[in-house]
Amino acid sequence: AQSVTQLDSHVSVSEGTPVLLRCNYSSSYSPSLFWYVQHPNKGLQLLLKYTSAATLVKGINGFEAEFKKSETSFHLTKPSAHMSDAAEYFCVVSLTTDSWGKFQFGAGTQVVVTP
Amino acid sequence: DAGVIQSPRHEVTEMGQEVTLRCKPISGHNSLFWYRQTMMRGLELLIYFNNNVPIDDSGMPEDRFSAKMPNASFSTLKIQPSEPRDSAVYFCASTETSLSQFFGPGTRLTVL
Numbered sequence: 080a081q082s083v084t085q086l087d088s089h090v091s092v093s094e095g096t097p098v099l100l101r102c103n104y105s106s107s108y109s110p111s112l113f114w115y116v117q118h119p120n121k122g123l124q125l126l127l128k129y130t131s132a133a134t135l136v137k138g139i140n141g142f143e144a145e146f147k148k149s150e151t152s153f154h155l156t157k158p159s160a161h162m163s164d165a166a167e168y169f170c171v172v173s174l175t176t177d178s179w180g181k182f183q184f185g186a187g188t189q190v191v192v193t194p
Numbered sequence: 195d196a197g198v199i200q201s202p203r204h205e206v207t208e209m210g211q212e213v214t215l216r217c218k219p220i221s222g223h224n225s226l227f228w229y230r231q232t233m234m235r236g237l238e239l240l241i242y243f244n245n246n247v248p249i250d251d252s253g254m255p256e257d258r259f260s261a262k263m264p265n266a267s268f269s270t271l272k273i274q275p276s277e278p279r280d281s282a283v284y285f286c287a288s289t290e291t292s293l294s295q296f297f298g299p300g301t302r303l304t305v306l
Contacts, residue, residue, distance in 0.1 A: 182227075
């Protein structure tokens, strides 16, 4: 069975400083991995996805994530935080063999950006 | 494309009443998912459909919950009778492959 663990429930950063959100996964198969962002009172928006192509994945709004099989990690980073990055972020795993696209969500990381 | 459309956006009802949530997936998408989000339990998958057929409803909490997808462009999630513990944000998502799910804005349900 696959699972995903987000290592930090809350992250606080200053505007203009780097952001790191940590995610570890467990999967018996080669996984597809995603990061979603949820702004307050909004739906979830796809930031980026990894599907066994390049291990460094670039997403929207300056975010990127690196798939490291040896460490079973898929950490999300951004070089310089913006106030608009304040939101909750979800790491998600899907089995590539699951043709129905069923997801396993992490518990979420709440990001606070201070001026 | 308008994205996934959900209605109503907010619903306030009294315990014991029937509640129906609606979802229109993105045109051409063949899988549809219903999720529930609460502070205590996070995001939970309730049920999902592929080509209008329910594939897995193991996440549906009780018999009070039911979902239908009569055609490729419409799905409903019904709670009858509703209870205060059903208060949550309910999301619908759709996809055409297993690669990415696109989420609607959600329905915030409050059961008094």
